[in-house]
Amino acid sequence: MLIKLKQPLKFTRDITNVCLVRNVTAVNGDFAAVVGFGERFKNVKNVDATEKEHLKLQDINFKDSTILHETPLMIRDMDYCKSLEAFAVNRVCAGGEMQGTTRGDSGGPLLVVRNDRWIQLGVTSYGSYKAVAKDVNRISDLGVYTKVSAYCDWIEKSTAGEIKCK
Numbered sequence: 001m002l003i004k005l006k007q008p009l010k011f012t013r014d015i016t017n018v019c020l021v022r023n024v025t026a027v028n029g030d031f032a033a034v035v036g037f038g039e040r041f042k043n044v045k046n047v048d049a050t051e052k053e054h055l056k057l058q059d060i061n062f063k064d065s066t067i068l069h070e071t072p073l074m075i076r077d078m079d080y081c082k083s084l085e086a087f088a089v090n091r092v093c094a095g096g097e098m099q100g101t102t103r104g105d106s107g108g109p110l111l112v113v114r115n116d117r118w119i120q121l122g123v124t125s126y127g128s129y130k131a132v133a134k135d136v137n138r139i140s141d142l143g144v145y146t147k148v149s150a151y152c153d154w155i156e157k158s159t160a161g162e163i164k165c166k
Contacts, residue, residue, distance in 0.1 A: 002158055018111060018118045020165040022152050026121055028077040032094055032112045034124060034143075035070050036105030039063060041098075043136045050131040054083070055139065060129065062102060073099035073143070075112075081142050084128055090150035092122045093143070097132060100141025110145040120148050 009015055026032065039062035044050055049059040073094050081093035094100070094110060101108070101124050110122035122145030132138040148155075152165035 002155065002163075004159075016118070018109065018120045020148060020152065020155065020163070021114070021119050022149050022165045024112065024114065024119050024121055024149055026075040026092065026112055028075060028080075030075040030112065031072060032075055032110055032121060033070050033072050034094075034101050034105065034108060034110050035068060036101060036108035036124060037065055037068055038102040038105030038108075040065050040069070041102060041139060044131060044139065045136075047134060047136055050133055050135060052131055055129040055131050057103075059131075060139065065104070071099060071101070073141075076142075081144055084126070084142060084144060090147045091125070092145040092147050094122075094145060095127065095141035095143040097140045098138055100143045101127060121145070122147055 011017065042061040042063045044055065045059055045061055049055060052059070074096050076093045076095065078093055092110060105124045106126070108124045109120045110124060111118050112121045113119070125144050125146045127141055127143040130140040130142065132140060149165065156164050
């Protein structure tokens, strides 16, 4: 979904544009950032849950957030997210221990820096959490992001050429 604003944004130190690029690449080990208003991880409810391969949401305590957060995370190869059934083409896998997204972050940007410019690599889509054995204060995130560059033609068509990927 694209949203057209009634009036242009006023760019400030905290509000700036991002670039859309057709041929942006990110490989295993590259650093990125996600931005969102999602809940914050508090802890795993009990140590027994840390023995599970994948945690269920009911195994985890979250705390509400009313402020925008930016979280650094690492791009992963596809094998890292292969346990997620719906993983498919035109997706980016990212995350790791104590780095990733939570409920409420969906639709937010996955960003990388190239040539001193913020590039939107993806859109937060879905994911899963893995336990860190015997540690209720840490989780590992497997996050899947929709690759923006795969939709450049659609974006250009939907905006009548007003927005173009470089």
